[in-house]
Amino acid sequence: MEIVFRELALFAACGFLLIALDNLTIDLLWLRRTLRRTxxxxRGKPNNSRRMPAQLADNAVPGRHAVFIPAWDEANVIGPMLEHMARQFEGRNYRAFVGCYPNDPATIAEVKxxxxxxxxxxxxxxxxxxxTTKADCLNxxxxxxxxxEDRxxxxxxxxxxxxxxDVVDPHEISLFDRMIGSHDLIQIPxxxxPDPNSAWIAGHYCDEFAEAHGKDLPxxxxxxxxxxxxxxxxxxxxxxxxDLAKQRGDVPxxxxxxxxxYELGLTLAQQGCKGSFVRCHAGxxxxxxxxxxxxxxTLGAALRQKxxxxxxxxxxxxxxxxWDVGFADFWMRLRDRCTILAALVLTAGYAAALLGLGLVIIASIFPVSFTPLPDYLAVLLSINFALLLWRLAMRAIFTARVYGWRSAITALPRIVVSNVISIMVARRALTQYLLTRRGGRPAWEKTKHVFPAAKLR
Structure with missing residues (x-):
């Protein structure tokens, strides 16, 4: 048992160190960028961060925009969502296309x-x-x-x-009007x-997106x-x-x-198109x-989605x-694709923690002694503990920026929830991948959605 603990602890410690250093690099780059902007x-110099004035619509180059909304089994939310969107986009030059299926009459009735x-x-x-798949509906x-367009x-x-x-933003079309032309793809946060009835499952999305869309994607x-x-x-x-549709049989x-x-953004970038993640304010x-x-x-819905x-x-x-890309893209793809390995490291870490706790309990009950940790492992664990404190602080800071400090405090124990879900998802994803490689086809494994103004029926 002691040998197993040491091997698991060493593997987890090395893995945690690599992951933590990768995250630390992004953190330090973000801090440097934020400090320079501040x-x-x-100094009274122009700030490169995008602050959109309330009157942007008057300054924007007008254009007509197509809004794509795929909807399979969405009868409980699609009506209120479209009502809200129509009010928010009032006066904008757009046309919304809502994709439904012939065997989903309830959603069709709501859209009609x-x-x-x-x-x-x-x-x-x-x-x-x-x-089918979401992409098939989008096509x-x-x-x-x-x-x-022909008509x-x-x-x-x-x-x-x-x-x-989605709860759409009333200023997004104005923002897209302003930036499409100089950019080929614009992503907003x-x-x-928050869901008061699901502080842990729904709440962990709040923490992850606050950091990802507040730091990582920018x-x-x-x-x-x-x-x-x-x-x-x-x-x-x-x-x-x-142009992409011409390469793919008339559908993009x-x-x-x-x-x-996800693939669309990376594919367009490989073809020389310019994309940008934009955080700006208005109103x-x-x-x-x-x-x-x-x-x-719910746990089941979160597992299916993730x-x-x-x-x-x-x-x-x-x-x-x-992987045939430049250094920055290679690094980001590596971060994207290490999820399975990170889950393995997390599993080893939690297993080592449980075994270590078991050894402590045994030593306190029975007259046995265990060999002290090797110096190199003790140092490695100490470094990882310091990096863990840093990671907790960053998670709390970004959660606080969006949801306030009360949510930031609960974000700390929610990291455990995020980790456990990541472990469970990694196993399911690997199983799905292997089954698909054996001849299966991807399907739209959707989850039930809730719109803030809608009551589930």
Whole structure:
């Protein structure tokens, strides 16, 4: 038992050190960038950070935008979501295409009811029975958009991606209007909405996204690496999607991809397109322009959602996108794809902790003694403990920026929840990957969604 503990502790300690140093590098780069921006502001120099004025709509270059909303089994949220979107986007030049399936009459009925009152909303019924993949549904919306362009003899300026549960931001179209042209892909932050009935499962999404979209993705963009689309709150220039469609049989989204949004951003970057992750503010209250949504509140739903993410990014992404990129992109892809290895390290770490606790209990009950830890392992564990404190502090800081310090305090124990979910997801993702490699096909393994103004039926 003692030998097993030592081997597990050594493996976990080495793994934790590598992961922690990688995260520390990103942290220090973000701190350096933030400090430089702060000093520029104090010196009265122009700040490179994007602060969008409330009157941006008056300064924006006008264009027509297509909003794509794939919807499979979304009858409980799609109606309120479309109502809210129509009010938020009032006066904007857009057309929303909502993709439904012929074997989902409840969702179709909800979309029809809203579309009758808001002419800018267009119901698109896919030819195939649902569910297919999300990318397949998006391709059906692409075809509907092309038909609309043929009828109106006007090309859309961008395609904006949203999900059926999104709370859209009233300023996002103005922002996209301003930046599409100089950029080919624009991604704004995604902010999970807290669920008082699921402080641990839904809450851990809040912590992870606060840090990822507050630090990791902005630094990814600043380093010049490809910016992956989050699948929501993302605008892609219609022209570059058209070019991609010509390469893929007249449709831009890969129907066999589990994470078509993530792959889209990286694929466009490989073809020389320019993407950017944009954090900026607007309105009288200077609010952050972002997409807000409820994330899964139960363990089963979280596992299903994250399994698709991990399988698509860490495993299938490795096969489909490869590594033939520059240093910054190689580093970011390595970070994206080490999820399975990180879960293995976490498993070893928790197992070593439990074994170590067991050895302490045994030593306190029985007259036995154990060999002290080797000096190198004791030093390694001490370094990891210091880096763990740093990691906890960073998680708390970014959670506090979005949700306040009360949530930041609960974010610390929620890291354990995040870790346990990561371990469970890694096993499911690896199983799914192996089954698919043996001849299976990816399917839309969706989760039930909640819209803030909607009551589940």
């Amino acid at each position: 000093l520029r502001r104090f 009811e809203v579309a009758e009152r808001y002419p800018k909303i267009c119901l698109v019924i896919c030819r195939k029975q649902g569910p 059906a919306l692409w075809k509907a958009m092309e038909a609309e 109106s003899r006007t090309k859309f300026r961008s395609v904006i991606l949203h999900d059926a549960e 995604v902010i999970p909405l 630094m990814r963009s600043a380093l010049g690496a490809a910016v992956p689309s989050a699948g929501v709150g993302c605008a892609i220039a219609r022209s570059v999607l058209g 989204f890969d129907k066999d991809s589990l994470t078509e949004d 009288e209250d200077n609010d952050l322009i972002a997409v807000r949504a409820h994330f899964p509140a 399994t698709r993410w991990v399988a698509g990014i860490s495993l299938f992404g490795w096969d489909r996108l490869g």
